[in-house]
Amino acid sequence: MNFQQLRSLREAVRRNFNLTEVATVLHTSQPGVSRQIRELEDELGLEIFIRVGKRLTGLTPAGQRVMPWVERLLLDADNLKRASEDFLEGESGTLSIAATHSQARYALPTAVHDFRARFPKVQLQLHQGSPAQIAQWLLDGTADIGIASHALAEEPELVALPCYRWSHSLVVPPGHALLDGVVTLERLAEHPVITYDTGFTGRGSIDDAFKRAGLNPRVVMTAMDADVIKTYVELGMGVGIIAAIAFDEERDSHLRAIDARNLFAINTTSVGVRRGSLLRSFAYEFVTLFAPHLQREIVAQAQAAPVGVPEAPL
Numbered sequence: 001m002n003f004q005q006l007r008s009l010r011e012a013v014r015r016n017f018n019l020t021e022v023a024t025v026l027h028t029s030q031p032g033v034s035r036q037i038r039e040l041e042d043e044l045g046l047e048i049f050i051r052v053g054k055r056l057t058g059l060t061p062a063g064q065r066v067m068p069w070v071e072r073l074l075l076d077a078d079n080l081k082r083a084s085e086d087f088l089e090g091e092s093g094t095l096s097i098a099a100t101h102s103q104a105r106y107a108l109p110t111a112v113h114d115f116r117a118r119f120p121k122v123q124l125q126l127h128q129g130s131p132a133q134i135a136q137w138l139l140d141g142t143a144d145i146g147i148a149s150h151a152l153a154e155e156p157e158l159v160a161l162p163c164y165r166w167s168h169s170l171v172v173p174p175g176h177a178l179l180d181g182v183v184t185l186e187r188l189a190e191h192p193v194i195t196y197d198t199g200f201t202g203r204g205s206i207d208d209a210f211k212r213a214g215l216n217p218r219v220v221m222t223a224m225d226a227d228v229i230k231t232y233v234e235l236g237m238g239v240g241i242i243a244a245i246a247f248d249e250e251r252d253s254h255l256r257a258i259d260a261r262n263l264f265a266i267n268t269t270s271v272g273v274r275r276g277s278l279l280r281s282f283a284y285e286f287v288t289l290f291a292p293h294l295q296r297e298i299v300a301q302a303q304a305a306p307v308g309v310p311e312a313p314l
Contacts, residue, residue, distance in 0.1 A: 009067070163269045220237060
């Protein structure tokens with residue numbers, strides 16, 4: 001038994017049993033992957049995969065029993081590597097952070113700046129994507145830390161630790177009708193709306209609010225990026241609904257913001273890490289810089305806790 005065999009098993013499951021993709025990820029050949037899998041099955045005396053001809057189509061009952069142990073062994077191997085890197089390399093190495101555009105653009109800069117000053121020898125890699133992509137990057141090891149408002153807590157293999165709460169704002173040009181009087185969902189629904197793509201930056205709470213009110217807003221455009229939304233609001237295409245953190249009175253002086261916390265539910269941004277995983281010491285420091293209440297001991301205890309144990313409160 002060797003780690004290459006275990007990685008072949010794990011990637012076969014992750015890549016939906018497509019051995020061509022497995023070979024690409026592991027930088028080997030498809031026959032090589034097939035051989036690694038077959039040799040491990042022979043050693044264990046088990047059929048791990050269901051086969052139709054030469055194709056893998058699923059896990060056998062034995063395979064379903066074995067795979068959690070494969071994941072555990074590989075996770076422990078990664079933890080051993082990180083522990084040795086911490087000892088040998090100290091405050092140098094690479095830290096990979098995955099975040100949505102809103103978090104990367106508006107919430108992370110101060111923490112990144114302070115981290116670079118504290119750990120100048122650490123190379124930062126910043127990946128931007130949807131909450132679902134961020135969760136997957138954490139699960140497959142592409143990212144060490146994920147920051148998003150949704151999806152992270154839905155994965156049992158991840159720990160989602162609340163960082164801060166935030167609300168939405170409406171953005172309109174000067175002189176817009178919504179600047180006069182109390183803004184209600186009914187009044188808002190009378191205007192074309194520009195907001196986030198589905199799955200991004202609290203879009204779910206926006207849709208839920210309109211649905212509960214029995215309203216069908218006229219969403220004329222969506223984007224991942226609040227700056228894009230503001231650009232088209234400025235052109236008069238509609239009312240923008242963005243995260244309040246994305247509006248700056250000086251930078252956005254050509255627009256006006258209306259507090260929308262009375263219209264849409266408050267959202268929570270969380271830091272996500274892999275359950276059972278060991279992070280480099282400087283990674284824990286980054287989490288604390290971003291969310292001071294998340295000290296290393298709190299994050300490590302949450303990572304070590306079984307699924308279902310309450311995590312650190314906000």
